[in-house]
Amino acid sequence: xxxxxxxxxxxxxxxxxxxxxxxxxxxxxxxxxxxxxxxxxxxxxxxxxxxxxxxxxxxxxxxxxxxxxxxxxxxxxxxxxxxxxxxxxxxxxxxxxxxxxxxxxxxxxxxxxxxxxxxxxxxxxxxxxxxxxxxxxxxxxxxxxxxxxxxxxxxxxxxxxxxxxxxxxxxxxxxxxxxxxxxxxxxxxxxxxxxxxxxxxxxxxxxxxxxxxxxxxxxxxxxxxxxxxxxxxxxxxxxxxxxxxxxxxxxxxxxxxxxxxxxxxxxxxxxxxxxxxxxxxxxxxxxx
Amino acid sequence: xxxxxxxxxxxxxxxxxxxxxxxxxxxxxxxxxxxxxxxxxxxxxxxxxxxxxxxxxxxxxxxxxxxxxxxxxxxxxxxxxxxxxxxxxxxxxxxxxxxxxxxxxxxxxxxxxxxxxxxxxxxxxxxxxxxxxxxxxxxxxxxxxxxxxxxxxxxxxxxxxxxxxxxxxxxxxxxxxxxxxxxxxxxxxxxxxxxxxxxxxxxxxxxxxxxxxxxxxxxxxxxxxxxxxxxxxxxxxxxxxxxxxxxxxxxxxxxxxxxxxxxxxxxxxxxxxxxxxxxxxxxxxxxxxxxxxxxxxxxxxxxxxxxxxxxxxxxxxxxxxxxxxxxxxxxxxxxxxxxxxxxxxxxxxxxxxxx
Numbered sequence: 001x002x003x004x005x006x007x008x009x010x011x012x013x014x015x016x017x018x019x020x021x022x023x024x025x026x027x028x029x030x031x032x033x034x035x036x037x038x039x040x041x042x043x044x045x046x047x048x049x050x051x052x053x054x055x056x057x058x059x060x061x062x063x064x065x066x067x068x069x070x071x072x073x074x075x076x077x078x079x080x081x082x083x084x085x086x087x088x089x090x091x092x093x094x095x096x097x098x099x100x101x102x103x104x105x106x107x108x109x110x111x112x113x114x115x116x117x118x119x120x121x122x123x124x125x126x127x128x129x130x131x132x133x134x135x136x137x138x139x140x141x142x143x144x145x146x147x148x149x150x151x152x153x154x155x156x157x158x159x160x161x162x163x164x165x166x167x168x169x170x171x172x173x174x175x176x177x178x179x180x181x182x183x184x185x186x187x188x189x190x191x192x193x194x195x196x197x198x199x200x201x202x203x204x205x206x207x208x209x210x211x212x213x214x215x216x217x218x219x220x221x222x223x224x225x226x227x228x229x230x231x232x233x234x235x236x237x238x239x240x241x242x243x244x245x246x247x248x249x250x251x252x253x254x255x256x257x258x259x260x261x262x263x264x265x266x267x268x269x270x271x272x273x274x275x276x277x278x279x280x281x282x283x284x285x286x287x288x
Numbered sequence: 289x290x291x292x293x294x295x296x297x298x299x300x301x302x303x304x305x306x307x308x309x310x311x312x313x314x315x316x317x318x319x320x321x322x323x324x325x326x327x328x329x330x331x332x333x334x335x336x337x338x339x340x341x342x343x344x345x346x347x348x349x350x351x352x353x354x355x356x357x358x359x360x361x362x363x364x365x366x367x368x369x370x371x372x373x374x375x376x377x378x379x380x381x382x383x384x385x386x387x388x389x390x391x392x393x394x395x396x397x398x399x400x401x402x403x404x405x406x407x408x409x410x411x412x413x414x415x416x417x418x419x420x421x422x423x424x425x426x427x428x429x430x431x432x433x434x435x436x437x438x439x440x441x442x443x444x445x446x447x448x449x450x451x452x453x454x455x456x457x458x459x460x461x462x463x464x465x466x467x468x469x470x471x472x473x474x475x476x477x478x479x480x481x482x483x484x485x486x487x488x489x490x491x492x493x494x495x496x497x498x499x500x501x502x503x504x505x506x507x508x509x510x511x512x513x514x515x516x517x518x519x520x521x522x523x524x525x526x527x528x529x530x531x532x533x534x535x536x537x538x539x540x541x542x543x544x545x546x547x548x549x550x551x552x553x554x555x556x557x558x559x560x561x562x563x564x565x566x567x568x569x570x571x572x573x574x575x576x577x578x579x580x581x582x583x584x585x586x587x588x589x590x591x592x593x594x595x596x597x598x599x600x601x602x603x604x605x606x607x608x609x610x611x612x613x614x615x616x617x618x619x620x621x622x623x624x625x626x627x628x629x630x631x632x633x634x635x636x637x638x639x640x641x642x643x
Contacts, residue, residue, distance in 0.1 A: 187377035
């Protein structure tokens, strides 16, 4: 059948089918984002978009100590990503190559906790680490020792973030490692490459697409982390997300919150673009 | 062929997967500089065999000797041998040049020397020099073959193994590459061990062929041996269309073929032969006018004819039996379907084989 519209509205067939989704995304994703950007240029403590634009919020951010929160967010996100990469690569390698059908069990064990809300899991850690909790309480009653609780330290915040975001690094990485053709590894070895050389020359570059996706995904998520710092860290560090939340709720300063959000998006977006430029996925796969 | 010292020796080599022996107590000597082809149907153990020879699998038992030294447990990266994979296993994230230079880079050869060698290999394999910087993903099938071969040659192996590298290539290109490979074998003087399921392919290239069936060699010999003097029915049928008559020896030295109800004049009878198969190649069969024109004659009806280019193949039916006759195009006359014909051959053009 001819895909022409009788009423003369001759849209290509693909566009006609995609149109509802495009409209939904425009309304549900692009419009709110535009609203946030617009609010960031409104005068402080206003609630409408009908004021004349101003840079006052951005000036306030630069003058205030929000850069400290931003520093903590980016540092902890970066540390989380680095630790996750080091922890997940061996596991991903094992799941893709070594564990065989036992990798299904491991996938399940990593996945099942995801069915429980992040907040609940974080409070579980509280019960585990709190004074007289699972860990310290057991140590006390079994050995009579009572070390200080690790709760409300920077280390426990990092642990919480690594724990929460592990699957988002592990699964893309596993896919990446599984993408390395077995015969490419064998051929490299046959051509005289040592185990290390096979890893460096073949396995690492060929699994790079999965690794880069895992790095980006966990970084973007970790920059937006808030519960770990709040609950486990007990405000030892104040992440930028905390400032944003306060601005929108307690302080009732939407324009400031919007400006902080826009700034965060710009920084993260720039870092992601930089990473994608460095690790061009198509180029890695040799498609270009 | 002048006798050459063996470079690779297999002594009772076995590879078992559980109770199943994929390669079963194989003995073989491969001579220095030889083009040896292992032919077998799928599941005959040929891939397991070559993977053991190249060092990617360890034999379950037996000895593998390279120039007299046992190399059973030497891993692939420590062996002076190299394999061209069925998939070619080119590194997709590397250029043609980087692929070819890979073994040299692993050995720590300086970049300038690597490039020089890569460019020489490109010209030896008739690839343009500017392919050096081309992505292997952008190369055609035939070009990828050449890159894989160049990469293996860059390794400068003492033995080059090939695991059916031409099986995914279209017919015309495959025929060209077969000849090219044989020329490269001649140019380099290296030992080539080639795996294929196509006896036809093996015939074109090999000095010697080993026919593998269920993990054992059932015949090892020159292409001429395999073609003209098959030792059993499996080998004779492996080459393609062939006429096989089950026969029993009569007291008078003639062969009785019960299904046809005919007696045939035999070629030289092997000692103690009682029953087996008389094998006649299609090109040894011809149409005869009268019974005295050939040693053996079978009457039949022409069922169909097939043009094979330089030759014409005829299917002749004698009762329930099908005979395949092949003649050169120039020798073939016009024949009517369902015409009564007599098909004959001379005893010396036939071979007696066991099961």
